[in-house]
Amino acid sequence: MMIEISIVNHLIDPHQPLPTTLVGRTGAVAEFSGLVRGNEDGQPIGGLEYEAYRPMAEQIMHTIIEDLGHRHPCLFVRVIHRVGAVAVGEAAVYVVACAVHRAAALGLVGDFLDRLKQDVPIWKTGTLGLAGRPLPPSP
């Protein structure tokens, strides 16, 4: 299984080409984009700020995917997570999994997202106002 992990501070491009070696072997491609919603605790916001402990986050995501690959055999998995300011409507995380059959691709993406929220050292550290400036933390 090929694994690509990126933590980036720029817009995620979900249209990056898949490896050409997958052509003819892949029967299912499952994609997920996690977008920033326009409200937080009932208040309108302009975005969210994310922070990562980058080397550990990359290492743990790799380990999680290798582990999940035993249960959901995939050919290729790509994960891209944003850090810094992410505006409403932009993707904070993008996952694509390629497999021979759909159950493995869908299963890996779903289970990975559960593990991401449990173990990967990435944090939402603040909210941005509608003008894009950081808002003070809630009391």
Place this chain on the structure above:
Amino acid sequence: MRILFFAHLKNAARCTSTEIHFDGEIDAAALWQRLLADYPDLKGYQPSVRLARNNTYAVAGTRFSDADEVALIPPVSGG
């Protein structure tokens, strides 16, 4: 030993990282004792914070040495 703070723990510690030194190896309880002596505002967060040693979550029995990089990991919220 290099200590890293993330998210709201940076505010509690009033820094992003620090260096502490000691002889030999210590366990998590001894490390916390030292951290809370230096950064008492971390105390309220301790129950929810996991320690990571050199990019791997510490487990029961993990020992920490002066050459390690130790991160204090508050509850994560990626995605």
